[in-house]
Amino acid sequence: MGADKKNKKGCVSMEHSLFRYIVRHSLRHQIILLILTVASFPFLYIFLDLPKVILNKAIQGSDFPKTYFGFEFDQLEYLFALCAIFLLLVIVNQAFKYVINVYKGLLGERMLRRLRYDLFMRVLRFPLPHFRRTSAGETIPMITSEVEPLGGYIAEAIATPAYQGGTLLTILVFLFVQDPLMGLAAISLYPIQIYLIPKLQRKVNNLGKTRVRLMRKVSDRIGETITGIQEIRSNDTAAYELADFANRMNAVFWVRYEIYIRKFFIKFLNNFISQLGPFFFFTIGGYLVIKGQLSVGALVAVISAYKELYSPWKELLAYYQMKEDARIKYEQVVAQFEPAGMIDPDRLLSDPPKIEPFTGEIVLSGVSLADEGEIQLLEGVSLHLPLDAHTAVVGGAGSGKHELALILARLADPQSGRVTIGGQDLASLPDAVVGRRIAFVGASTVFFNGALADNLLYGLKHRPVIARELDGEAKRLWERDLNEARRSGNCEWDINADWIDYEAVGGEGIEAVERRMIEALKIVRLDDDVFALGLRGRIDPEAEPERAARVLEGREKFHDALGTEGLGKLVEPFEVERWNDNASVAENLLFGAPRGDGEELEALVEHPFVEEVLTDGALDADLVEAGRRIAATMIELFADLPPDHEFFEQYSFISSEDLPGYQTLLNRIEREGVGALDAQERRRLVGLALQLIPARHRLDVLDDRVRERILIARKRLMEHGPGDLKARIEFFDRTRYHARSSIQDNILFGRIVHGQAQARGKVGQKLAQVIDEAELRDVVMAAGLAFQVGSGGSRLSNAQRQKAAIARALLKRPDLLVLSEATSAVDTLEQVDLVERLREAMAGHCIVWSLQRPALARSFDRVVVMQGGRVAQTGTPDEIDQEGSAFRRLTSEG
Template sequence: MDSSLFRYIWKNSRGEQIFLLLVILVSLPFYWISLEVPKQIVNDAIQGRAFRDGHATATLLEWTVSLPSYLGGAKLTIFKGLELGQMAFLMGLSLWFLVLVLINGAFKYYINIQKGILGERMLRRMRFDLFSLLMRFRPEDVAMVKPAEVASMIKDEVEPIGGFIGDAFIQPVFLFSQAATALLFIIVQSFWMGLAALVIVLVQAIVIPILRREQLRLGRARQLASRQLAGRIGEVVETASSVHSYGASPYVEAEIGDRLGHLYTIRADLFRRKFAVKFLNNLLAQVTPFIFYAVGGYFALQRQLDIGQLVAVIAAYRDLPPPIKDLIDWDQQRQDVAIKYEQVAAQFSPPHLLPRNDEDAGLPVPSPDAPIEIVGLTVADARGTALLDRVSTIIERPARVALLGETGGARDVFARVVGRQTLAYQGSVRIGRGGDLADYPDGLLSRFLTFLGPDPSLHPTSIRDNMLFSVRRRTPEVDGEAADEAERWRLLEARRSGNPLVSARADWIDYEAMGIAGPEEIDTALLRALDIGGAQEDVYRLGILGRFGPDQSEEVLERFVEARHQIRARLKEKGLSNLVEPFDPERYNMSAPVGENLLFGVPVGGRLAADGLAADPFLRSILEAEALLEPLIDIGLRLAEMAVETFVDLPPEHPVFERYSVIQPSDLERYKEIVDSVQARGSAFGLSASARSKLLAVGLAYIEPRHRLGLIDGPFKQRVLRARRSFRLYLPAHYAAEVEFYDPDRYMRAAPLRDNILFGRIAYGVANAQPKVITLIRGVLNELDLDPLIYGLGLDFEVGKAGKLLQPMQRAKVALARSLVGHPEILVLENALAALSPSDAEAVLPRLLKEFEGRTLVVTLAANAPTAGFDRVILFEGARIVTREVVEPALSS
């Protein structure tokens, strides 16, 4: 960023600034005339000066251009004007004054609108420039940046700078020209009154800025304290788990309270200073009218100033204080935003930046056999301790290289350097005859090198979008002749703002790097990468648990209904019908909860889901009619008693909770209170409505084969079936959209794909029921060629913030697969397999080695790890390489 705010503004908006300055110059004659007309109205029309000496008419709007006497004094009449009587003359002058007011208002409106647009356009440019600079920070510099502070600077701190940009040149010229015009007009009418106005103006222009210096200092302190507060809050959010784990919430709250108190003190002092200066400014502004009324009235009584001139002077002065005050405010704003700009620019001006992301960087893409040459490589930590000490080696390519050593030691630092994640090094790292690795811009580097570290972070989008992110690097062509008006406007504004012309909605995917012809082959390529990374089965399972969107065609859904019938027939054919208990309108499903048996459908909204079902008045009326309400509350009480007795001393993460308990660990204390209350009363009838609803919710979740309390008998089932029929028969019209009822011949969009395919529940208590059923289901789906649709649904799974909706091993597998999608010539894995289980890592590594035959793979491994399949092994001890072993070809076959 340019160190000077005004230079930055002028460089990027000089054309618009000059145009608006010309508009201001054009507006000044109209402003002068609008000051002159009130004098004519009073003197010529009302007092009748234009009608003296017997003149019955006066000329209105005569436009004549006269040359000076020394040039001959010739006159050129442009418009002879209108001859009008006194009343018509008065009305004409008044209308002319109204027209001038409208013209001056139109000028102000246009100038302000254009200033605002210019400011917003430059704010957009500045934010983009800052973000572009952030993208050029070296990885180690990015690690030192607090995300909350950087986001606050780009979003909030430059906001007032953007508001000032439109005023930077236009506002002082506009305000000064108006003030100077009004002051000159006053001096022309009366020198002494003009001199008095000038003195007051000079006092305001000199004294007020001096008093505001402390205000500016406080403003800087406020900005710094606010930024530090935002950074600290961001840190607390990022480390929330440790704050809760160590019970440090009171301390953290006290710390934030101290920071808020410090910020309050600064803001309160600023508030007092601000309004003290404002009071003085207003006082000085009101002194001048006193002088005008007193001195101007005196001159009028002495016949040294006529009434029209006095009125015109007072009218002109009315327009004088606002621009002077606004000029003073502008000067304060100038100093304030200049300081803010300097602070922001300093934060975005590290000593080293990555090269600009320009494909034409003058560096070649290394050939697949160009060696990696490392000479005198030295890396030190912040204390100066050598992490790598004068390391020199050559890695011939293609090769599969194992880096052995201690985790976090020289091995990992070496991998980060080769992967271009550490650039604060001495020495050189070159690939073939190209420049140093640090000289390559990201766009060029990503065409042949990919790095994956131990803490992969996914974007809060789908698995598919996350994987395609690694190949969204082919800049699309910009359609300069777009037919769409909105697109043409977007391109124009992007060009004016210095933003990219190409939209993120365009197709950025590098199909050539993926090794495919077009979009129709994307999922195939992604699934291949997922298979190598060990995540294909995870994606399949996520697809089975997913739901199709409303845009999915009925024809596709009908294929899954067909699969449902074939699965049912296949189970019967193989004598496995006892493994699945299907949904039947006339039967109670023992493997499903009581609530699901009652509803016999899938809740669409929240009203009939979970606790909402227990609290719903319509369902409760059905339960009361079938004498099921109290029995279900009793079942809930039995389950609560069992949970309190069994689980109260277990940690929340204990697997027994997930398997047997319908009560969440966080709710266990509340249910203990309910159980204690019932035992004290001897009955559940005296419980509060909320406690009864909680017990009912637990009772509705009861599954006999799972909880095995022997509470479901034949009569109970019959009552549930009657309640099921009544619920559907008497369902109110406004409930229709709340539930999608089970139908053996229809696909249920609200239900997961697994429930639609199975249309029932796997029986509890039958040995190996689940793997047998899953194997059969997968066989049928494969025969019907439905696997691609399931994988597609899995790829659509939203991973959440930083991929938190995936398990850690799943995140690591997806990240690994993402690094493979673009078929990089060099892939560097620094502890990327550490997040996998030992068995998964052992399965993935051979697939990676096979995939990178003819390419270069660099993997960090433990010092004692087996190295079969690698072409080269480099062992690190301390900060040096101690062994450079070329593995025999037999091992790599």
């Protein structure tokens, strides 16, 4: 809770001034940098003065030997001693720079991390309507790329002007000490720069503001284009979109061009003025030396010091530009991250010690809601909804039924009126209460890229429940990361701890949680889909040896069942001494699967030892000839077929785009013969042959003689293959679990026979039966729960996403389940079944369901009919289903 309080306090408001933000969060570190900076100046002054001493006293001096600090030096010893001191000062000055720069880098990264964290937290506090006005394409760059320069500036904010200004002042003092006239010459042109540069820079800054604003719009438009690519293709508007993008780029181009003109004029002016310095020094200094008013050593030291003078002045000018850029960026970002109606941080992050279930009833009193354009969506809605009843909300388009669901789930805050649950004002409850006691499922639900199980359990991850047990190096690294999080003002919660609220899910341990997930999936009729995904999933035998062993037991039971029930002809098992007509040529040759993720079995044939084996057995020529015959057949079959013809799927090793290339290759063979092909062309033909599945493709390009030689080559590869090749192949072994093969393939340990009537259906039924008899269903379901759903759940269908979203809501065991057209992608008959099963699962708890099909409301305890943002009818289905009533009209239309 300590970190909780600290972070809530830190995110109440962001400073509108970048400098105040810097002082507020990094004053102590800035003071340390300032102390280091000031401490370096005496060493710098001595360093500047030492060349004069070396020239005047050690090289041109007389009256040696001399005594210093009790030591006697002759001229040469004195020169070497001064040079050693010079070298030591070089090291000291560079060491100061190194320490200061590293500390500045560390400070900049901490402050940048803090700023991004603050901005991300404010995103979490944005009112939901704000996300309809502002796209992700505009917000994301502000948190990632646009604030990047701010980290560099924050580190430089005080240290750089202090260091560079102090260095400049030290050099000027040195110059005036040598000769006041030389000092005046050194600073004579600075007033011009001080006057002109800010004026010119101000215009550059304004142009920079415009550029940032234009690029945000470009980013937003690119995001919209990617989202709407289907509409662009279907409406043939690519040319329009290109013209629009070109127009936006044109505006950006001319702004950037003007920035370059002004920015490089500033640079030209600075460089020109800086080059006038030596002119004054050679003129005035030479005159003074000739007149005997200045020593040669002093002139050399002055010229050397002036060279050093340019660097801090240049850095100060660059700092001014960076300061103005950073100020503009910070002000723009802060303005974008302060929309009206932001959620209070206490509501977002407070965590009450105990959260009691809701009891009583839901009461809406005069609730009104309007959108950003002040269009009234709900007007004076008053309702009493019991927390132990199931209520259907129905209405036509624009009736306000969806908005009512959002109000009840507190995803929208009413402009007027009040909502209470069990006497508690819904608006005053923290998210910790609302998020755990209320569940909401809409028509479209976002899933995060990751495992299905992680998405199902997302609603149970509120705070870390069980800390990690760490020791040794792992503990030291975590404490280091924790301390750095504190220094950067970030939260101190461990993302790698166990976050699952086992009490909420109703079980202890991951096994109980898995059982509850499967129960929820059964309720929404998604268990069969997850089972199918699990069959295609994998198990890591090293991480889960017990589950892998159980799959191997299932393999034996499956093959025993095939033999005893006369189904053996449906599956051709892998046998090391036999050819498998239903496996590819590559599988027959290598008799295994690739160990590496994403590696193709055919690619392994390019290994030098495999190529050697193929050459020795004269198989390379056979496979090239087989590939040539396949290519010729494909071209003959596909020449006049459209790209989407079913033959392309059946012969999946060649696509319509590849046909012209193979045609060219065949023409060359016809003219020049196979011997004229280079190694790459031969590999292309061999690749075709390796993908051939004889029983499926039925091309008859391999005779028994070639198959026997492939089996001989297989034996040599397995027995004599080098270690690096064997490390890339997991050979088929009836006694071992194959990590890179799916659970289904591990149980089958072979290939389903092509051409047998209903082979896949019969094998699938027997597979499911054996899995149940071997009690392997939990293993398969666990693998299905590990299925990666893709970005936004894109690897699941719309109906699967909606069902999974409802299952996720059920896992929370909410007191109030709010749904808004949550089954719109599910077919009609399944919707009826799903409503019944959900009502049974939520017996004794509250459901408020905004239905897409009003007829489904007849099975609910209560019905609310919405029209034009108002309540038209409310009561039991029998009470409101009267002739001419709004409910009767809706159900008859539906």
